[in-house]
Amino acid sequence: MTEVSERIKDTIENxxxxxFMKGTPQFVMCGNSDRALRALREAGAPVTxxxxxxxxxxxxxxxxxxxxxxxxxxxxxxxLVGGADITQExxxxxxxxxxxxxxxxPGYADGAEEQVVDVLxxxxx
Amino acid sequence: MAVEKLxxxxxxxxxxxxxxxxxxxxxxxxHFQVTVESPRFDGLPLLEQHRLVxxxxxxxxxxxxxxxLRIKTKGTx
Numbered sequence: 001m002t003e004v005s006e007r008i009k010d011t012i013e014n015x016x017x018x019x020f021m022k023g024t025p026q027f028v029m030c031g032n033s034d035r036a037l038r039a040l041r042e043a044g045a046p047v048t049x050x051x052x053x054x055x056x057x058x059x060x061x062x063x064x065x066x067x068x069x070x071x072x073x074x075x076x077x078x079x080l081v082g083g084a085d086i087t088q089e090x091x092x093x094x095x096x097x098x099x100x101x102x103x104x105x106p107g108y109a110d111g112a113e114e115q116v117v118d119v120l121x122x123x124x125x
Numbered sequence: 126m127a128v129e130k131l132x133x134x135x136x137x138x139x140x141x142x143x144x145x146x147x148x149x150x151x152x153x154x155x156h157f158q159v160t161v162e163s164p165r166f167d168g169l170p171l172l173e174q175h176r177l178v179x180x181x182x183x184x185x186x187x188x189x190x191x192x193x194l195r196i197k198t199k200g201t202x
Binding site: 069 | 183
């Protein structure tokens with residue numbers, strides 16, 4: 001297993017909510033990534049973002065791990081929730097909050113902060 | 126035309142779909158909105174519904190025909 005693939009798995013397994021996206025929350029580079037991020041923010045989710053754009057290997061390795069072909073991808077507690085459309089639909093129906101509450105506990109939104117993990121170097125900001 | 130190709134792939138995967146459409150969202154031939162209503166979705170979670178659509182479009186997703194995909198699925202019950 002490559003280092004990148006290992007970091008992707010680590011991030012999915014250890015962070016409560018992970019968003020693989022094009023760009024970063026500060027500088028979103030794609031409409032679908034933006035929709036997923038907005039849906040997560042509206043639900044108060046503590047988002048850990050991973051930018052897939054810096055290297056094509058990130059996308060390839062992620063697809064191997066998740067079996068999902070498109071970006072963005074949202075994971076809650078290690079489990080794939082879906083892409084932009086699913087995340088948005090779940091947010092609109094109120095189900096996203098329920099999923100977050102069930103998996104992370106009712107206080108999941110308290111002090112929720114966004115962070116960005118760089119899976120190439122392993123650093124976070 | 127990409128729209129026709131995607132439509133025919135989806136027809137093959139969802140032959141009994143009462144509603145199925147592919148829209149070129151930007152006119153550029155690579156951003157698509159796909160809408161499928163099918164009994165294959167009945168009882169499946171949203172994630173699995175979308176997975177079936179992704180599977181049907183695996184080739185154009187892989188070869189770059191589809192740059193951006195939006196999916197709307199619906200069961201028949």
